[in-house]
Structure formats: structure tokens, C-alpha cells
Amino acid sequence: MTENQAWKMNGFLALLLLLVLIAVSIFFFVQGMFFYGSVAIFIMIILSSGMLIVQPNQAKVITFFGRYMGSIRESGIWLTIPFSNNKKVSLRVRNFNSARLKVNDVEGNPIEIAAVIVFKVVDSARALFDVDNYEQFVEIQSETALRHVATKYPYDNFEETGYSLRGNTEEIASELGSELQTRLEGAGVEVIEARLTHLAYATEIASAMLQRQQASAILAARKKIVEGAVGMAQMAIEKLQKEGIVELDDERKVTMINNLMVAIVSEKPAQPVINAGSLY
Known part of the structure; x- marks a missing residue:
């Protein structure tokens, strides 16, 4: 089924024609020609019976027996096929908020997910005749598509490879659409x-997954700190040797690197220790 244009005539011309027919029927009745007057009526x-009014952003679907x-689709008053039925279909943009669905992601973790769908009817014939109730059809198919997409990806990607529901919202939204x-x-x-519009771990695992996220964040931060500490220690030694400030043997280099690493990586501020030299 594909939408096509129905026959129509300007409604104001049709109203003028109806007024002319009323005047003609009255004239015939006055003249005593009841047969012609009845025919005009x-x-x-x-x-x-074929008069109808179409509102803006609305379509009237015409069926005849x-x-x-x-x-x-054009708004206004029209004359169409007499004794035909017409059903209205809204062409306005609408949105649908899905219920919060509880599904398992690709790793088997139960999550809660919901989405908003913005849609409009572009083919009134298909919307009315190819499905039983297109609004209910949109709701059911939206939840089905949301479940299918949610089961293809993990909630969060701790290995930083591939897509995740939380980390790639734009890509997930595009695929869902x-x-x-x-x-x-x-x-x-x-x-x-x-x-x-909603994405969260299910209640029964939310606490455990929060601890996992915190642990992953701590490990990632520690990794960055260690990388920075190694680079800083290397730059300090190279600068001291390049400018000839001090000569360091391997043992002193190890000691210096150890001190710098402890000072940078430690969670608490490092306490300075002053070496005053030896009494003898």
C-alpha cells in the first residue's frame, strides 16, 4: 500500500455550487415542477456528503466502499468523492518515551535502559492499512529495537576497546535510530x-559494579602517575648530567630515581630529610 493523491475540488466552489442548487430547487418548487426540484435537492x-475539512499537518484517507x-494532505475545505469515508491521520512530529527496560548487556550484566523516540507519519496509507495500530506498533518496535541494541554492547568498556553503552552514546543512538x-x-x-534517556546498572549489582568502576579508575590514575614519574626522573637525571651540575654513578642514580619515584607516586606529601654530612 502506497499513499497517492485523492480526487478533490475546491470546497468554496463546491459551497457556491450547493447554494446554486438550493436556489434552483426553490425555483422549481415555486413553479410547481416538483420532480426537477427533487432532483436538484x-x-x-x-x-x-463529499465535503470535508483538513487541518494543517493532517491527512484524510479516503475510502469508497x-x-x-x-x-x-492540503489543509482547507474540499469536495471529494461523495458517500466516501475519510479517516484522519496526524502528520505532526511526536515523541514516545519508552518504559525503563531491564535487559542483560553483552557480558550478561543486568542493566536498566530507556529511550525517547521522535517520529512522524510520512505515508498515511501505510500507517492506516499496513498495520493495525501504528502508534502501538511504534511503541512495541521501539522497545524491541532498544532491547536488541542493548544486548550487543557492554554497559562499560573497562579495556577501552570497542563501543560501550555508557561511553559511546552518540554511536549507540545512531544505531538505535x-x-x-x-x-x-x-x-x-x-x-x-x-x-x-536512562542507563544504569540494575539494583542488585549496582553496588558491586560501582566498586569495580572505582577500582578501574584508581588503576588508570596510578598508571598515568607512574608514567609521569618515570619521565620526570629521566628528565631530572639527563638535565643534571647535561649541565654538569653533579656527577652521578649508577648507585647514586638508582638512589635518586628511588627518591623521586617515592615523592611523586606516594599518596601523601613526601617528608624532606636533610643530609648534614658525617662528623668524621
């Missing part, structure tokens, strides 16, 4: 935006 009733005749658009293509719906 009958034609007026037939034409008036069970057959799809087309859709009218693409998958949802594929699912809703047959319903005549265009997905404008799909974005995560």
Missing part, C-alpha cells in the same frame, strides 16, 4: 531521532 445531498481512493527506521519502514513512519 438529491444532487445537492450527494455533493454535500472498502477501496482506498487516495489521501488529501537506524534499526528502528528499518522496523518502522512498513508502517509509513520516519524516525527523526532516537536517544537514550
Whole structure:
């Protein structure tokens, strides 16, 4: 089923025609020609049954005895096929907030996830005839797509390789929108935006995963500190030797590096120790 243009006529011209038919029927009745007057009234009733009003950002789907005749998208008053049925379909942009779903990520961790879907109808015929209820169809398919995407990635990527739900929100939102658009293509719906609105570990593992995140953050920080300390110690020794300030043998280099590493890496401020030399 594909949307097409229905036959229509300017509604104001149709109203003028109806007024002319009323005047003609009155004239015939006054002249005693009841048959012609009745015919004029009958034609007026037939034409008036095809009058309809279309609001902005709305479509009227026209069916005639069970057959799809087309859709009218232009706002205003129109005359279309007499004795036809018309159903309205909103073309406005709408959004749908999914419920908080509890799913397992790719590593099997239970998480809570939710998303907002922004969409609009682009094909009124498909939205009305190809699915039973396109609004309910959007809701169900949105939750299905969200579950599918959530199970493909980990909540957080501790190895810093690949995508994660928390660390790559833009990429996840793009993939969710693409998958949802594929699912809703047959319903005549265009997905404008799909974005995560809630993402968290499930209650039963939230505390344990928080400890894991804290431990990973501490290890990452320690790694950076050690790398910086090694570089600083190397620069200090090279500068001392280059400028000839002091001559250091291997033993003193080791001692100096040890002192610098302790001072930089230690969590507490280093306490200075003054070497006053020997009494003898």
C-alpha cells in the first residue's frame, strides 16, 4: 500500500455550487415542477456528503466502499468523492518515551535502559492499512529495537576497546535510530531521532559494579602517575648530567630515581630529610 493523491475540488466552489442548487430547487418548487426540484435537492445531498475539512499537518484517507481512493494532505475545505469515508491521520512530529527496560548487556550484566523516540507519519496509507495500530506498533518496535541494541554492547568498556553503552552514546543512538527506521519502514513512519534517556546498572549489582568502576579508575590514575614519574626522573637525571651540575654513578642514580619515584607516586606529601654530612 502506497499513499497517492485523492480526487478533490475546491470546497468554496463546491459551497457556491450547493447554494446554486438550493436556489434552483426553490425555483422549481415555486413553479410547481416538483420532480426537477427533487432532483436538484438529491444532487445537492450527494455533493454535500463529499465535503470535508483538513487541518494543517493532517491527512484524510479516503475510502469508497472498502477501496482506498487516495489521501488529501492540503489543509482547507474540499469536495471529494461523495458517500466516501475519510479517516484522519496526524502528520505532526511526536515523541514516545519508552518504559525503563531491564535487559542483560553483552557480558550478561543486568542493566536498566530507556529511550525517547521522535517520529512522524510520512505515508498515511501505510500507517492506516499496513498495520493495525501504528502508534502501538511504534511503541512495541521501539522497545524491541532498544532491547536488541542493548544486548550487543557492554554497559562499560573497562579495556577501552570497542563501543560501550555508557561511553559511546552518540554511536549507540545512531544505531538505535537506524534499526528502528528499518522496523518502522512498513508502517509509513520516519524516525527523526532516537536517544537514550536512562542507563544504569540494575539494583542488585549496582553496588558491586560501582566498586569495580572505582577500582578501574584508581588503576588508570596510578598508571598515568607512574608514567609521569618515570619521565620526570629521566628528565631530572639527563638535565643534571647535561649541565654538569653533579656527577652521578649508577648507585647514586638508582638512589635518586628511588627518591623521586617515592615523592611523586606516594599518596601523601613526601617528608624532606636533610643530609648534614658525617662528623668524621
